[in-house]
Amino acid sequence: MALPRKVLIIANPVAGHGRTKKRLPALRSALENLDIPYDVVETERRGHAVEISREAAQNGYDVLAAMGGDGTISEVVNGLMQAREEGRESSVKLAVIPSGTGNDFAVGSGLFATWEEAVRALTKPSVRYMDVFLFSDSAGFTRYVVNSVGIGYDAYVVKRVLELGSRKIGGLSYMFEALRGIVHFDPAPVSISLEGAPRVTYEKTWVCAITNSQVFGGGLKVNPDASTDDGRLNVAFLHGVPRKNLLPLVLLVRSGKHVGREGVVLKAATSIELSAPDGFPCHADGDIVDVRFPMKVQVIPKAVPFVANGRA
Known part of the structure; x- marks a missing residue:
């Protein structure tokens, strides 16, 4: 996978008991130092990341990055899968920037232990296709x-x-x-x-x-x-x-x-x-x-x- 053309960071500011909000300036600085083009949008309510990712799937981004915990990742995945259901399939990839309390998915899937590691991986990324569940x-x-x-x-x-x-x-x-x-x-x-x-x-x-x-x-x-x-x-x-x-x-x-x-x-x-x-x-x-x-x-x-x- 080549260096992403543009990344959309979908950040849950209250994730990790508010630590995500405090980390955003450092995240922006890290992305700029690595010459990775990006936008950041902060979620405002439960379910907001579903709406954002569903619409962003075909808006020119090649990576949607969920910054938060398992709930944020889950909402972004739901948005992407709903876009597919609506026939708006795209080649967008998902990135996990762990910044929640437990970060169970990021740790349990062997992706990244820290948000810094996740951001650095965007410079030399590969792709892993992972399962999801339909409940x-x-x-x-x-x-x-x-x-x-x-x-x-x-x-x-x-x-x-x-x-x-x-x-x-x-x-x-x-x-x-x-x-x-x-x-x-x-x-x-x-x-x-x-x-x-x-x-x-x-x-x-x-x-x-x-x-x-x-x-x-x-x-x-x-x-x-x-x-x-x-x-x-x-x-x-x-x-x-x-x-x-x-x-x-x-x-x-x-x-x-x-x-x-x-x-x-x-x-x-x-x-x-x-x-x-x-x-x-x-x-x-x-x-x-x-x-x-x-x-x-x-x-x-x-x-x-x-x-x-x-x-x-």
């Missing part, structure tokens, strides 16, 4: 997912933090709600069908994590064998674990040492259909979804070209 439910809701769909305890924690408006507190709010959830969240039976096979029910499911990369939930290596370009989704169940054992198990998940432990089930497939009790919490790339079960997640293989490090 749908029985009420007709659909969206594309770049990193993860989760139901259960992890979605409960995210929902609580958002309801309390405590994002401004930072990671401490998530830690508090995670500990609170161990006491107050009630696991439930979850049934799955992989690729149309007969349903299997996991009683007392704490977490069902359907991931594209290895990592979700702010650094939890929940699916160590996952790959973003293998044409498969990976599913992790934590179920049947006594409440008192949940925290030690979650701590093992952070380093991927939960594999083989009692109450842990790992699967891989090209599609999954899943049922759970009404109201069981669900998120898609960190956005809470009022899902109507059954829901389905399927892989779209190598759907999106991402800018990677050409020196690797």
